[in-house]
Amino acid sequence: MGFFLETLIGGLMAGMLYSLVALGFVLIFKASGVFNFAQGAMVLFAALAMARFSAWIPEWLGIDSRFLANTVAFLVSAALMFVVAWLIERLVLRYLVNQEGATLLMATLGIAYVLEGVGTSIFGSDIYKIDVGMPKDPVMILEGTFEGGLLINKEDLVAALVAAILVGLLALFFQKTTTGRALRAVADDHQAAQSIGIPLNRIWVIVWCVAGVVALVAGVIWGSKLGVQFSLVTVALRGLPVVILGGLTSIPGAIIGGLIIGVGEKLSEVYLGPMIGGGIEIWFAYQLALLFLLFRPQGLFGEKIIDRV
Amino acid sequence: MKLHKLLLTALFGAVALSLPLTAPPALAQAKEQFFPVLVYRTGAYATNGSQWANGYVDYLKLVNAKGGINGVKISFEECETAYATDRGVECYERLKGKNGGGTVFQPLSTGITFALTEKAPVDKIPLITAGYGRSESQNGAIFTWNFPLLGTYWVGADVAIQHIAKKEGGVVKLKGKKIALVYHDSPYGKEPIPILQELGKTYGFDVQLLPVAHPGVEQKATWLQIRQQKPDYVLLWGWGVMNSTALREAQATGYPRDRMMGIWWAGAEPDVKDVAEGAKGYSALTLQHGAEPNSKVVKDVLELVYAKGQGTGPKDEVGQVLYMRGLLSAMLGVEGVRKAQERYGKGKVMTGEQVRWGLENLNLDQKTLDAMGFAGVMRPVQTSCLDHMGSSWVRVHTWNGSKWEFTSDWYQADEKVIRPIVMLASSKYADEKKIKARTPEECKK
Numbered sequence: 001m002g003f004f005l006e007t008l009i010g011g012l013m014a015g016m017l018y019s020l021v022a023l024g025f026v027l028i029f030k031a032s033g034v035f036n037f038a039q040g041a042m043v044l045f046a047a048l049a050m051a052r053f054s055a056w057i058p059e060w061l062g063i064d065s066r067f068l069a070n071t072v073a074f075l076v077s078a079a080l081m082f083v084v085a086w087l088i089e090r091l092v093l094r095y096l097v098n099q100e101g102a103t104l105l106m107a108t109l110g111i112a113y114v115l116e117g118v119g120t121s122i123f124g125s126d127i128y129k130i131d132v133g134m135p136k137d138p139v140m141i142l143e144g145t146f147e148g149g150l151l152i153n154k155e156d157l158v159a160a161l162v163a164a165i166l167v168g169l170l171a172l173f174f175q176k177t178t179t180g181r182a183l184r185a186v187a188d189d190h191q192a193a194q195s196i197g198i199p200l201n202r203i204w205v206i207v208w209c210v211a212g213v214v215a216l217v218a219g220v221i222w223g224s225k226l227g228v229q230f231s232l233v234t235v236a237l238r239g240l241p242v243v244i245l246g247g248l249t250s251i252p253g254a255i256i257g258g259l260i261i262g263v264g265e266k267l268s269e270v271y272l273g274p275m276i277g278g279g280i281e282i283w284f285a286y287q288l289a290l291l292f293l294l295f296r297p298q299g300l301f302g303e304k305i306i307d308r309v
Numbered sequence: 310m311k312l313h314k315l316l317l318t319a320l321f322g323a324v325a326l327s328l329p330l331t332a333p334p335a336l337a338q339a340k341e342q343f344f345p346v347l348v349y350r351t352g353a354y355a356t357n358g359s360q361w362a363n364g365y366v367d368y369l370k371l372v373n374a375k376g377g378i379n380g381v382k383i384s385f386e387e388c389e390t391a392y393a394t395d396r397g398v399e400c401y402e403r404l405k406g407k408n409g410g411g412t413v414f415q416p417l418s419t420g421i422t423f424a425l426t427e428k429a430p431v432d433k434i435p436l437i438t439a440g441y442g443r444s445e446s447q448n449g450a451i452f453t454w455n456f457p458l459l460g461t462y463w464v465g466a467d468v469a470i471q472h473i474a475k476k477e478g479g480v481v482k483l484k485g486k487k488i489a490l491v492y493h494d495s496p497y498g499k500e501p502i503p504i505l506q507e508l509g510k511t512y513g514f515d516v517q518l519l520p521v522a523h524p525g526v527e528q529k530a531t532w533l534q535i536r537q538q539k540p541d542y543v544l545l546w547g548w549g550v551m552n553s554t555a556l557r558e559a560q561a562t563g564y565p566r567d568r569m570m571g572i573w574w575a576g577a578e579p580d581v582k583d584v585a586e587g588a589k590g591y592s593a594l595t596l597q598h599g600a601e602p603n604s605k606v607v608k609d610v611l612e613l614v615y616a617k618g619q620g621t622g623p624k625d626e627v628g629q630v631l632y633m634r635g636l637l638s639a640m641l642g643v644e645g646v647r648k649a650q651e652r653y654g655k656g657k658v659m660t661g662e663q664v665r666w667g668l669e670n671l672n673l674d675q676k677t678l679d680a681m682g683f684a685g686v687m688r689p690v691q692t693s694c695l696d697h698m699g700s701s702w703v704r705v706h707t708w709n710g711s712k713w714e715f716t717s718d719w720y721q722a723d724e725k726v727i728r729p730i731v732m733l734a735s736s737k738y739a740d741e742k743k744i745k746a747r748t749p750e751e752c753k754k
Binding site (some may be wrong): 003005006010011014057078088125126127129136137138153155156225226227229230233234238254265266269270273274277278279281283 | 350355489494522524525529530531533536537562563583625681
């Protein structure tokens with residue numbers, strides 16, 4: 001029982017991080033109808049910026065405090081992500097208003113290549129460290145109840161909490177603010193939104209900026225866990241089954257989907273894996289997503305697609 | 310019209326991106342020995358691949374700086390594989406006939422090696438896979454173009470068990486022990502399984518297999534299983550980010566690092582430097598060498614290549630573990646050419662077939678190695694027509710929190726264990742592919 005609970009808790013905490021990555025997809029899709037394949041590259045770019053600035057800034061400004069250096073590096077990286085968002089709107093999206101979804105998707109593939117190439121050219125392709133003071137050692141709880149206690153990874157716990165706070169803030173932003181409503185209106189119909197005076201270009205810059213900040217937070221968390229390196233782009237692939245399961249247009253869907261995928265893949269690897277050779281957690285998540293695509297293509301919380309003919 | 314333009318641009322972009330990235334070729338002139346260089350400087354394994362590639366290319370530059378191979382200068386061209394088998398094969402096809410023909414290929418990928426093993430005999434170009442590739446290919450009677458020089462994964466697995474047995478106080482103490490193999494779920498990661506299972510049966514220990522999917526950034530479930538099953542030792546058969554992630558997860562689940570041992574591809578600076586203190590006590594096998602910043606050959610590289618502004622990578626990485634692996638790999642190829650020249654004419658450009666003879670007759674004794682600047686870095690290698698591995702010397706080094714330190718004496722793989730499995734697996738391959746084994750008489754030709 002103790003081991004089952006450990007796996008469950010581990011899955012929930014991993015799932016919270018998947019939700020954070022999936023949020024990046026959902027935000028941009030909700031506001032612009034674009035399935036952003038560059039999300040992984042944005043996570044890598046943001047993490048590289050954070051890692052390098054947190055090393056360079058103490059040298060440039062003579063700062064001794066790690067907290068201060070990390071704060072300045074975070075702000076500079078966020079500003080850089082704003083610039084990236086503005087450039088994406090100026091150079092790519094502006095010319096693709098009202099184009100087919102597939103065209104926009106291809107454009108984001110191009111953005112991904114550019115961000116990966118430019119990011120590693122500017123910041124280098126070595127493994128870099130982000131040290132934001134995340135605890136690395138585990139903690140044992142309920143040692144009296146379960147033999148050997150329950151092991152909780154403190155780093156995962158902190159990461160899941162940060163992700164939960166960010167997810168909550170974004171949900172509020174979308175549901176309760178005027179800009180959030182404008183973003184949802186743009187997602188529904190570009191032309192209709194423009195006709196009632198919503199400035200499409202500005203809205204797109206805003207949403208890519210928000211997605212950039214989400215990528216930065218995801219990059220800091222994953223970069224702190226894994227080290228900042230090219231493999232971070234694959235982290236975005238963990239968000240794909242989540243959005244398919246939760247629905248591309250739903251923030252609660254991203255959260256619940258993330259948790260289901262996180263728990264599902266860990267339990268399947270631990271209990272089902274040994275029977276069929278192991279190493280199944282990644283494809284298990286995609287199999288689950290495939291099942292949802294067959295029976296509920298809009299996902300758990302996505303808007304139902306009704307075509308009138 | 311706009312859309313038309315956009316599509317055209319996208320099409321050209323896609324074509325450009327899908328082509329393997331090739332570095333500008335070093336101009337091939339007459340009397341130059343052409344070395345195609347398969348590398349991965351991009352993708353999930355770029356950090357490790359770049360260091361190997363820098364060492365490889367720097368050594369070729371060093372040979373040229375010293376006048377070439379008996380006066381024959383080396384030309385080379387890189388081709389980016391991104392550690393993908395399809396791109397590796399494409400690179401091979403592009404470079405095999407270039408500049409008079411490739412001398413040797415060294416793909417630095419077991420997956421690509423599997424794919425090229427059937428192509429090399431057709432094109433008559435040797436395949437050097439120092440420390441990786443197909444373990445049974447050490448049998449030169451059947452794998453006539455493969456050269457897993459210095460060691461194979463079966464050598465690694467055998468030595469890892471020898472080392473564990475030594476720590477425990479003898480092989481009898483292995484009975485009843487549990488040894489987990491955390492491996493990259495790819496041809497590379499699966500290579501040691503037959504030997505470990507065989508040794509498990511012989512010595513009475515239990516082998517637990519825990520595959521990790523590419524690229525290895527998600528290992529939580531794996532380490533939860535380790536926490537539950539409590540193996541006595543964990544063998545790590547990872548590459549790239551998988552290694553550092555395993556060490557972080559070991560720390561996060563409280564598994565002692567001094568009970569973990571990696572293969573030589575899981576024992577370099579990029580695997581541990583970010584984990585730093587968290588990886589303290591972790592050991593890995595070495596393919597003879599470790600980090601060798603004070604060796605003569607490294608000093609030569611710094612003096613004759615870097616001091617002239619011709620270094621390939623960052624100067625502070627020269628002499629690190631994977632840099633040395635690349636450098637040694639290049640040296641083995643160069644020495645194959647040098648040996649071939651002894652038979653087919655000094656100062657001449659050698660063909661792939663002639664270089665194969667050179668590689669089958671390598672005899673790098675300690676005196677020669679010391680003179681070349683490899684004193685303390687490696688031990689003698691002697692190949693033959695039937696033995697394409699040449700040596701199986703291995704040491705263990707341990708991460709002390711800031712650098713690797715040798716912590717064992719030299720080991721050699723137990724031939725009594727390895728040989729029967731090599732013969733069995735290579736015969737099976739020969740039957741499948743309908744290959745007739747070379748006889749000792751044929752070898753004399």
